[in-house]
Amino acid sequence: MKKELELYLHTPFCVKKCSYCDFLSFPADEQTQEAYVEALLSEIAWYGNVMRDREVTTLYIGGGTPTWLAQEQMDAILNTLGENFEIRRDAEVTIECNPGTVTQSKLQSFRAAGVNRLSVGLQSANDQELKLLGRIHTYDQFIKTYEMARNAGFSNINVDLISGLPYQNLEAFSKSLQSAVRLKPEHISVYSLIIEKGTPFYEEYKFDAVRQQAGLPTEALPSEDEVYRMFKMTQYELKEAGYEQYEISNFARPGYACRHNIGYWTRADYLGLGLGAASLIDNVRYSNTRELYDYIRLAKEIKSVPLSHFQEETEPKKPEPQQGIATNLHAAADPVSRKAQMEEFMFLGLRMNDGVTRADFERFFGMQIEAAYRKEIEELKAQGLLTVSGGRIALTDRGMDLANYVMGKFLQ
Numbered sequence: 001m002k003k004e005l006e007l008y009l010h011t012p013f014c015v016k017k018c019s020y021c022d023f024l025s026f027p028a029d030e031q032t033q034e035a036y037v038e039a040l041l042s043e044i045a046w047y048g049n050v051m052r053d054r055e056v057t058t059l060y061i062g063g064g065t066p067t068w069l070a071q072e073q074m075d076a077i078l079n080t081l082g083e084n085f086e087i088r089r090d091a092e093v094t095i096e097c098n099p100g101t102v103t104q105s106k107l108q109s110f111r112a113a114g115v116n117r118l119s120v121g122l123q124s125a126n127d128q129e130l131k132l133l134g135r136i137h138t139y140d141q142f143i144k145t146y147e148m149a150r151n152a153g154f155s156n157i158n159v160d161l162i163s164g165l166p167y168q169n170l171e172a173f174s175k176s177l178q179s180a181v182r183l184k185p186e187h188i189s190v191y192s193l194i195i196e197k198g199t200p201f202y203e204e205y206k207f208d209a210v211r212q213q214a215g216l217p218t219e220a221l222p223s224e225d226e227v228y229r230m231f232k233m234t235q236y237e238l239k240e241a242g243y244e245q246y247e248i249s250n251f252a253r254p255g256y257a258c259r260h261n262i263g264y265w266t267r268a269d270y271l272g273l274g275l276g277a278a279s280l281i282d283n284v285r286y287s288n289t290r291e292l293y294d295y296i297r298l299a300k301e302i303k304s305v306p307l308s309h310f311q312e313e314t315e316p317k318k319p320e321p322q323q324g325i326a327t328n329l330h331a332a333a334d335p336v337s338r339k340a341q342m343e344e345f346m347f348l349g350l351r352m353n354d355g356v357t358r359a360d361f362e363r364f365f366g367m368q369i370e371a372a373y374r375k376e377i378e379e380l381k382a383q384g385l386l387t388v389s390g391g392r393i394a395l396t397d398r399g400m401d402l403a404n405y406v407m408g409k410f411l412q
């Protein structure tokens with residue numbers, strides 16, 4: 001049987017940069033987009049050849065705004081992926097979509113090319129909040145996009161929301177949440193706003209964010225307590241509406257949890273293609289260059305390089321692991337130590353409501369989970385933050401409220 005692989009493909013272009021966004025995304029002219037797509041096709045073809053012993057179980061096209069690319073460009077990307085990779089018939093194939101960048105015909109062509117999941121960025125159902133966030137769309141435009149997606153035959157749609165926006169109170173957030181629920185999408189993600197360095201929001205709200213984190217009175221941002229109540233409201237309302245919380249920020253109708261994301265949290269092998277994309281293959285983490293013009297230039301002559309290429313001159317040379325997949329496109333390639341693998345297993349796995357199992361730990365590391373983490377597990381259990389039952393270790397409700405504290409315990 002072939003080894004499994006998840007694929008991620010990054011398209012960094014957006015019509016306009018949102019005020020809170022620190023993703024690798026930016027506006028670009030048509031020529032740049034054209035050159036980027038050509039580079040991407042070259043990278044796809046190269047890796048398709050290298051990864052012939054793998055079958056793709058999930059494909060996620062993210063960004064940026066993938067749906068902003070011209071229809072022919074996305075057709076070319078999807079065709080090239082299909083020609084070069086063995087994509088399983090039951091693979092989950094997702095495209096991220098922003099309202100205001102799709103047409104009915106684009107959506108139909110995605111469906112025809114095998115895309116079976118759409119992730120739509122709503123963020124808020126309030127036009128004033130959308131404007132404040134710097135989004136290009138209104139709530140009405142979102143509704144049109146959603147209807148077009150259903151008409152095109154998408155039966156697996158995610159809607160993204162953000163809570164804790166500046167000037168947002170519990171009631172305003174509740175309205176956005178209810179608007180999303182009324183549409184009955186299969187999946188809803190709700191992330192709390194994080195004020196990231198380097199964004200216009202950081203300049204505007206950095207002091208307020210510090211006050212918020214310290215539990216002090218805030219001006220524009222909701223208080224820490226309000227943000228917490230938004231999280232609890234999300235859990236309650238979505239459960240009432242028939243959604244299962246399967247991860248801290250992710251809720252799905254039964255059978256619609258995002259397989260691609262579960263792969264990240266269970267440390268499945270994934271290959272990231274495109275600008276700045278990260279990969280985890282055979283316990284080596286790779287990341288592509290984040291420089292657009294380097295990426296475009298280097299992808300034309302993509303070639304493999306030994307892993308030792310990424311080691312500092314001063315570092316003692318590590319033994320070369322099995323043939324890596326490193327290329328001249330990578331800015332870094334780091335073997336993940338066994339200790340770091342265990343830490344990742346714990347803090348990524350515990351993000352999910354199902355948590356981690358003893359059996360999986362033993363299968364991956366050939367030792368019992370208690371041999372590595374007895375003290376941490378017992379302490380967190382005694383504090384009521386972890387439950388241990390039937391070979392499964394998971395966060396309690398309280399543990400989920402204090403998830404960062406719990407995860408921190410597994411990072412030494």
Ligand code: SF4
Nearest residue numbers: 014017018021025064
């Ligand atoms: S659409 Fe998404 S990726 Fe693009 S700028 Fe806005 S938040 Fe960032």
